[in-house]
Amino acid sequence: GAVVSQHPSRVICKSGTSVKIECRSLDFQATTMFWYRQFPKQSLMLMATSNEGSKATYEQGVEKDKFLINHASLTLSTLTVTSAHPEDSSFYICSARTGGLGNTIYFGEGSWLTVV
Amino acid sequence: QKEVEQDPGPLSVPEGAIVSLNCTYSNSAFQYFMWYRQYSRKGPELLMYTYSSGNKEDGRFTAQVDKSSKYISLFIRDSQPSDSATYLCAMSPGNQFYFGTGTSLTVIP
Numbered sequence: 001g002a003v004v005s006q007h008p009s010r011v012i013c014k015s016g017t018s019v020k021i022e023c024r025s026l027d028f029q030a031t032t033m034f035w036y037r038q039f040p041k042q043s044l045m046l047m048a049t050s051n052e053g054s055k056a057t058y059e060q061g062v063e064k065d066k067f068l069i070n071h072a073s074l075t076l077s078t079l080t081v082t083s084a085h086p087e088d089s090s091f092y093i094c095s096a097r098t099g100g101l102g103n104t105i106y107f108g109e110g111s112w113l114t115v116v
Numbered sequence: 117q118k119e120v121e122q123d124p125g126p127l128s129v130p131e132g133a134i135v136s137l138n139c140t141y142s143n144s145a146f147q148y149f150m151w152y153r154q155y156s157r158k159g160p161e162l163l164m165y166t167y168s169s170g171n172k173e174d175g176r177f178t179a180q181v182d183k184s185s186k187y188i189s190l191f192i193r194d195s196q197p198s199d200s201a202t203y204l205c206a207m208s209p210g211n212q213f214y215f216g217t218g219t220s221l222t223v224i225p
Contacts, residue, residue, distance in 0.1 A: 006159065034213070043217040044160075044204070093159050097213075103148045103167075105206075105213055107159040 002028050004096050006108025013084055013115055020080045021111045023094030029074035030096035034105065035067075038091045050077045084115040119143055122205055122216025131225050135192040139205035139216045142186065146207040146214075149181050151190045154202045154218065163203075164190065195223045 003026040013019045023033055031052050036044040048069050050056045056069035066088075068080040077096075081088055091112055095105040122139045129135055137151075148167055152160035164179035166172050166188075172179045178191040188207070192199055200223050205216040 004159075032211070044215055049212075091157070102165070103208060103210060104150055104162065104165050106162055107152070110157070110159040112157070 002026075002096075002098060002106045004030075004094065004106045004108045006094050006111055008111060009109055010112045011114070013113070015085055015115055016083055018080055018082045019084055019113060020078055021092055021094070021113075023077045023079070023096065023108050025075045025096040025106070028096070028098055030077075031074060031099055032097040033071055033077040034095045034097070035069060035077070035079050036093045036095070038093060038110075040091075044093065047079075081113065084113070086115045089113055089115045119214040120205060120207060120216045123219055124217050126220040126222060128222045128224060129195055131195060131197060131223055133195050133223075135195050135199070135221060135223075137190040137192075137203050137205070137219050137221070139188050139207075140186055141188075141207055141214070143207075143209065143214075144183075144186070145209035146183075147210070148208040149179070149188050150206040150208075151177075151179055152204040152206060153199075154204060156201075160204055197223045197225050199223050 005024045007022045033050045035047045047062045048056045048058045050069045050071040052071045058064045071077040093110040094108045097105045151164040154160040169181045169183045176193045180189040202218040204218045
């Protein structure tokens with residue numbers, strides 16, 4: 001199946017610093033990528049939808065200035081958590097949409113962010 | 117009413133049992149239906165993908181879509197302890213994707 005790579009898988013940062021997470025579709029072009037946040041034993045929470053070459057669309061309640069999303073190419077989207085705080089500690093997951101007749105999404109492996 | 121409803125479980129079955137996981141939905145525009153498996157602390161993995169109605173089989177897994185009833189199912193035959201995970205249903209009318217909350221499954225050896 002299609003592969004979506006997410007990096008880093010784990011990151012620890014100090015409070016007040018920024019962290020960038022990359023999401024790459026390795027064997028298909030993804031015009032749309034999605035970013036989610038997941039708390040332990042809870043379902044996926046969609047944060048934003050990222051379309052290549054345009055501004056991301058954020059879900060209600062998600063601070064766009066805090067969670068900066070860039071989708072500069074058809075295979076790469078990045079999520080930057082700015083001025084991170086301990087409450088931003090979470091599991092972040094990206095997914096990429098294949099589009100066309102086989103319209104489905106493939107997920108990255110996820111990134112564990114711990115803010116200390 | 118949520119777009120997609122899924123019983124969160126938890127569901128616990130003995131090894132070798134047949135597992136039935138289900139989701140219902142309300143949007144008749146959904147055409148693409150997916151099942152994902154998520155192990156703890158990992159990203160979801162696509163298990164089955166179905167377009168429109170019908171059945172699809174892949175090894176021990178069978179996905180069924182009944183658009184008239186707005187109901188989809190995933191069957192796991194001869195369940196194994198390695199099947200213990202959370203199973204997410206997902207569906208799409210085209211551009212957006214809607215997920216169930218996930219069903220936690222434990223297969224007991």
